Amino acid sequence: MAHIEECRLLFNQFLCARIQAWKNENKSLSRYEQNKIIPLMKQQRPTLKEVYSQALQQVSTRVDLAFKGFFRRLKERAKTGEKAGFPRYKGQNRYDSITYPQFSNGCRLDDKGLRLGKIGCIRVVQHRPLDGIPKSCTITRTATGKWFASISCDMGDAPEKTDAGSAIGIDVGLNSFAVTSDGEKIANQRFFRKEEKTLAKAQRKWDALKKVCPKKRERARKVVARVHERIRNKRHNFAHQESRKVVNRHGFVAVEKLKVQKMQKNRRLSKSIADVAWSLFRHCLEYKAEEAGIGFKAVKPDYTSQDCSACGHREKKPLSQRVHRCKKCGYTTDRDHNAAINILTLGLQSQVD
Numbered sequence: 196m197a198h199i200e201e202c203r204l205l206f207n208q209f210l211c212a213r214i215q216a217w218k219n220e221n222k223s224l225s226r227y228e229q230n231k232i233i234p235l236m237k238q239q240r241p242t243l244k245e246v247y248s249q250a251l252q253q254v255s256t257r258v259d260l261a262f263k264g265f266f267r268r269l270k271e272r273a274k275t276g277e278k279a280g281f282p283r284y285k286g287q288n289r290y291d292s293i294t295y296p297q298f299s300n301g302c303r304l305d306d307k308g309l310r311l312g313k314i315g316c317i318r319v320v321q322h323r324p325l326d327g328i329p330k331s332c333t334i335t336r337t338a339t340g341k342w343f344a345s346i347s348c349d350m351g352d353a354p355e356k357t358d359a360g361s362a363i364g365i366d367v368g369l370n371s372f373a374v375t376s377d378g379e380k381i382a383n384q385r386f387f388r389k390e391e392k393t394l395a396k397a398q399r400k401w402d403a404l405k406k407v408c409p410k411k412r413e414r415a416r417k418v419v420a421r422v423h424e425r426i427r428n429k430r431h432n433f434a435h436q437e438s439r440k441v442v443n444r445h446g447f448v449a450v451e452k453l454k455v456q457k458m459q460k461n462r463r464l465s466k467s468i469a470d471v472a473w474s475l476f477r478h479c480l481e482y483k484a485e486e487a488g489i490g491f492k493a494v495k496p497d498y499t500s501q502d503c504s505a506c507g508h509r510e511k512k513p514l515s516q517r518v519h520r521c522k523k524c525g526y527t528t529d530r531d532h533n534a535a536i537n538i539l540t541l542g543l544q545s546q547v548d
Contacts (some may be wrong), residue, residue, distance in 0.1 A: 198246045198314065199336060202254050203290035205243065208236070209258045210282055237460070246293075247301050247312035248471040253294040258282070261450040277456070291336045296344065298329035309344055319344060326350060338420035350486070362447035362490075364539025365480075366499070366531045367473045369464070373437070374531035376539040381437055386429045387470040394422045429470050438479035446489045449542025450477050451496035451534075496534075504528075504536035 209229050216222045230252050237243045243251065261282040269279040294304040301312030306327070308318045311334070327348035335343045363377035372383040387394075401415040441448060455474050459465040477493060484491035502509050502520070505526035512519070512530070519526070521535040 196336070197242075198250070199290060201243055201246050201286050202250065202286075202293050203231075203249060205236070205242075207284045209255055210284060213258065213262065226255040227383055229255040229258070245313060247295065247314075249296055249301055250293045250312075253296055256296075280510055293334050295332045295334075300334055302332045304346070306331070311347060317344075327346075328431075337346070338425065339417055339424050346364060360447070361445050362539060362543060363441065363445045363535070364368060364416075364449045364452060364535045364542060365441070366535040367453070367471070368474065368531055368539055369467050371531060372471060373476070374529065374535050375441075376535040378529075378532055380531075383471060384433055385431070385467075385470060386433070387466070388428050389396055389418040390422055394419070394426075397422055410487045430470075431475065434472060434476045434479050438476060438483050439486050441480060442483045442487050445541070447487065447491070447546070448480055448484055449492045449539050450480060451499065452477075452493035452537050453496060464490050478500065490546060492545050494545060496538070496539040499534040499541070500530060504533045504540070 212229065213224050214469060216224050219538075219541040232244070233248070233251055233255075266283055267278055268277070270278075270396060272279055295311065303310045304319075304321075309318045309332075310316045311332075314436075325346060325348055327350040329346050330349050331346075332345045333345045335345065337343070365373050367373045371380045373381040375381075397415070397418045401412070401419050404412045404415050453473055455468065459468050461468075481491055481493070498509060499513055503521040503524065503526055506524040508521055510522060517530050519528050519530045521527070
């Protein structure tokens with residue numbers, strides 16, 4: 196915990212230095228220039244010496260990435276209309292991880308546990324054996340006080356799948372979490388909705404203890420954090436399990452590429468859209484498909500619900516109309532099933548192109 200606090204303070208100092216350099220000298224500092232002043236900062240603040248040197252250098256990399264992301268969003272603001280989000284100072288409990296960028300240098304995993312530079316040997320519960328070549332290690336603290344070590348490994352080139360199997364298109368929604376081009380429906384679990392009353396009760400207790408002793412307030416905060424953590428764990432487990440089933444059964448996957456942030460501006464549906472986590476599901480599908488060596492394509496969802504998958508006739512339909520009935524050819528099916536078939540068709544066309 197002390198190491199994370201030192202990295203948090205260093206992050207704020209690096210951020211302040213960049214802001215002042217631009218205001219006073221109209222100069223943009225690089226992460227290499229900021230890394231050079233770390234030895235001087237150690238002399239002024241001896242507690243920085245207790246943190247592994249490469250973990251401190253990784254802090255300047257995070258500041259650099261924060262500014263690169265800001266400038267990228269600034270360029271895209273004309274198209275998206277969203278705020279760019281200038282990098283902010285990290286308050287307490289707002290900086291929760293440190294990174295060892297070289298696994299073999301300052302970080303090692305053996306039978307006794309995880310050995311970290313300037314920290315020592317830590318007993319760990321290993322989730323699974325490491326595959327590939329370990330590259331980096333990130334130590335993360337959750338809001339409930341749990342600690343996790345994430346080790347990134349180089350798996351090499353993904354082998355191409357010899358048995359491609361069938362292709363599938365997936366249409367996501369709110370009534371059903373997803374409908375496939377095969378006609379299979381995956382139910383929407385609504386994890387947040389199920390825990391909403393429990394969360395509201397915990398938040399009311401936390402709010403009532405704002406002026407009470409800090410210990411009681413901290414215990415109440417952890418209760419709220421545990422509810423959020425339980426919801427997140429259920430949602431992540433569901434997305435990983437369903438995406439794994441799809442990748443194992445099929446040789447090509449096509450999904451719709453939704454602009455979720457833009458859709459969440461709908462105040463009546465924003466909570467339900469955030470609860471269903473379409474972006475998480477698509478991310479799980481994408482990296483699992485790449486790892487398995489099968490095809491994956493995210494296509495634009497324009498007109499996939501309006502076009503007939505049998506003849507291509509386009510007809511506008513209100514959201515309340517859940518059955519697709521083509522006036523031209525008479526094809527009738529579920530609205531989401533029709534969209535899933537169109538998504539698969541678009542995905543396969545893009546593969547050919």
